[in-house]
Amino acid sequence: MEQKNLPNVTIALVLAILSFLCCCFGGAPGLILAGIAFFLVKKDEKTYTENPELYKNYSTLKTVKILAIIGMVIGVLYLLYTFWSINQLGGWEGYMEKVQEMTEQYQ
Numbered sequence: 001m002e003q004k005n006l007p008n009v010t011i012a013l014v015l016a017i018l019s020f021l022c023c024c025f026g027g028a029p030g031l032i033l034a035g036i037a038f039f040l041v042k043k044d045e046k047t048y049t050e051n052p053e054l055y056k057n058y059s060t061l062k063t064v065k066i067l068a069i070i071g072m073v074i075g076v077l078y079l080l081y082t083f084w085s086i087n088q089l090g091g092w093e094g095y096m097e098k099v100q101e102m103t104e105q106y107q
Helices: 009-022 028-050 058-088 091-105
Strands: none
Touching: 009 028, 009 058, 028 058, 058 091
C-alpha cells in the first residue's frame, strides 16, 4: 500500500512560519496563527496514531509542532511586552497622548 502525506502538515507549516513574521505586529496575530497551526498538528497527530503505516511525513509534523510552539511563545512574550509598554506610558490614555505628540511632531 502506498504511503501518503498527512493532510494538514503543509498548511500548518505555512501558518507556523507566518506566525514568526506576524509576531512583530503586537504579538496577537502571531499567536493566533501559531495556535491554528498547533490545532492542525494535533489533528494530524491523532490521524497518524490511528494508522501510522499509511503516512510518511510524521517527522515534518514534529518539526511543525515545534515551530508552532515557538511561535506561540514568542507571540505571548511580545503581547506581554506590548501590554507592559502601554502600562509604563500611563495606560491607554498615556499611550494615546504619546502617539498624538509624535504625530504632531512629524507633520
